[in-house]
Amino acid sequence: MTEAAARPPEARWGLRLPLHLLHRLPPAAREALPVALLLALLLLHLAAGYPSWELPAAAALTTALVLPLAWRNRAPYPVFGTVAAAALLQWQAGIQLPADVALLVALYAVAARTGRHGTPVACAVVAGGALAACLSWSTDGPYAVPLAALTAAAATAAALGAHARTTRAHLAVLARQQEQRERLAAAEERARIAGEVHDIVGHHLSVMVALTDAAAHVRHRAPEQAATALRQAAETGRQALTDLRRPLGPPRTGEPAPEREPLPGIAELTPLADRMRAAGLPVRLDVHGAPERLPATVQLTVHRLVQEALANTLKHAPAGTRAEVRIHCTPTAVTVDVTDDNPTPPPPAATGSGQGIPGMRERAAAHGGTLSAGPLPDGGWAVRTRLRLDGGPTSP
Numbered sequence: 001m002t003e004a005a006a007r008p009p010e011a012r013w014g015l016r017l018p019l020h021l022l023h024r025l026p027p028a029a030r031e032a033l034p035v036a037l038l039l040a041l042l043l044l045h046l047a048a049g050y051p052s053w054e055l056p057a058a059a060a061l062t063t064a065l066v067l068p069l070a071w072r073n074r075a076p077y078p079v080f081g082t083v084a085a086a087a088l089l090q091w092q093a094g095i096q097l098p099a100d101v102a103l104l105v106a107l108y109a110v111a112a113r114t115g116r117h118g119t120p121v122a123c124a125v126v127a128g129g130a131l132a133a134c135l136s137w138s139t140d141g142p143y144a145v146p147l148a149a150l151t152a153a154a155a156t157a158a159a160l161g162a163h164a165r166t167t168r169a170h171l172a173v174l175a176r177q178q179e180q181r182e183r184l185a186a187a188e189e190r191a192r193i194a195g196e197v198h199d200i201v202g203h204h205l206s207v208m209v210a211l212t213d214a215a216a217h218v219r220h221r222a223p224e225q226a227a228t229a230l231r232q233a234a235e236t237g238r239q240a241l242t243d244l245r246r247p248l249g250p251p252r253t254g255e256p257a258p259e260r261e262p263l264p265g266i267a268e269l270t271p272l273a274d275r276m277r278a279a280g281l282p283v284r285l286d287v288h289g290a291p292e293r294l295p296a297t298v299q300l301t302v303h304r305l306v307q308e309a310l311a312n313t314l315k316h317a318p319a320g321t322r323a324e325v326r327i328h329c330t331p332t333a334v335t336v337d338v339t340d341d342n343p344t345p346p347p348p349a350a351t352g353s354g355q356g357i358p359g360m361r362e363r364a365a366a367h368g369g370t371l372s373a374g375p376l377p378d379g380g381w382a383v384r385t386r387l388r389l390d391g392g393p394t395s396p
Contacts, residue, residue: 032070039066042099058097061090065099072109077118080106084125091132103129104157111161112168119158126154195359197244199304203311204240208233210279210314232278265299266291266327269306273325281314282322289329298387301363302327302336305371308360309338309383317342317381336385343379360385 025033039062046058064086068079083106090097107126111119130150215229243264266287273283291299306325313323323340357373360383364371369387376382 028070028074031073035066035070038069039063042066042097045098054095057093058095061086061093061095062097062099065090065097065102069102069105069109072106073113076106076109076113080110080122080125084129087129091129091136094136096137100133104153107154108157108161108164111158112164113161116162119162123154123158127151130154195362196304198359199308199311200240200243203307204236204243206311206314207236207275207279208240210281211236214280229278232275236275263296263300264303265296266294266302266329267299268303269325269327272303272307272310276310276314276323279314280319281310281317283310284322284324286325287327287329289327291327291329293331294329294334294389298334298367298389301367301387302334302385304363305336305360305383305385306338313338313340313342313381318344332388332390334385334387334389336387337382338384339376339380339382341380357383 042062043059046055046062050058065083068082068086072079083102087100087103090100103126107119107122110122127150130147134147134150211229211233215226215233218229219226269285269287273285276283291302294302306327310323310325313321317340321340321342323338326335326337326339328335357371360373361371364385364387367387369385371383371385373383374381
């Protein structure tokens, strides 16, 4: 067991408490707190090591050098100017102070918070002050060594500040890119949900309209057949509500979870064909291969493509039209053909715009597939799709 884990929870919380309180302070207070602590330490150092006749002036100059640093991030240029002016007064008074480090902190703030143009000027001011201080106070030996050390310290402070500014800008760019990625992901999810809702609502409404029309047509001469059609319409509506819960979010309290229900796939095309037949569209379903081995997402795509194609036929084809669905599954591809014998082509609104065929093409493209839709030479309409399962290119 480590030492940190061996401590009681109260001791570990006692270590975290100061940091917790520090984060709860306003930004201005968090910036001023370390400056106040530094100023208190420097004043204690002056009281312990400076003669009494020099102490008032040293304390005043130390305060003038350190106190402006509390505003270093909000006003770096004024703070640097104030600290430089205090250092000039100190040089004129001939008092050497450890608080001169405030110049390096102010230089760091200028390099970290402003553009590139102000940093060389601030560096020149600090270098000039270092040269003047070395010429005045290095009387017992050569001044080149302390001047080089002070110049290196100033260059290091400026470089660290510039690096901090560059890092902050880079993090801001990354944050904007992450936000853009999240917005794109949200837009793609909204588009996916819109396509899913269109397919579900369009198909089920088409079936319900056809069933209710049929019930209204035969309600007098065949009441039992009309009642059956109405029951099928109600069942279709309930199925639509169940299908809509999955893309629109989690269910309410007490409702069945749609995530527990399997996604509609090729096996569910049989009841789909039964509903279309009940709505007045004879459908022949022919499936070859092993559809149960296909991924669930591919089966869902095939189901939605067939559902949308049959819904378009039901909406736009006249009575007596027949449809045929042929699905061929191989280990590398799935081919879907939906044809009808509609003698008249569908209206342009059904073929050139809207969510129908463009949405079907987007579904096919999501699996690296292609989709074509158009009239047949001998009459009728065909929708053909080929989805690749091996990641290779698809032939048109």
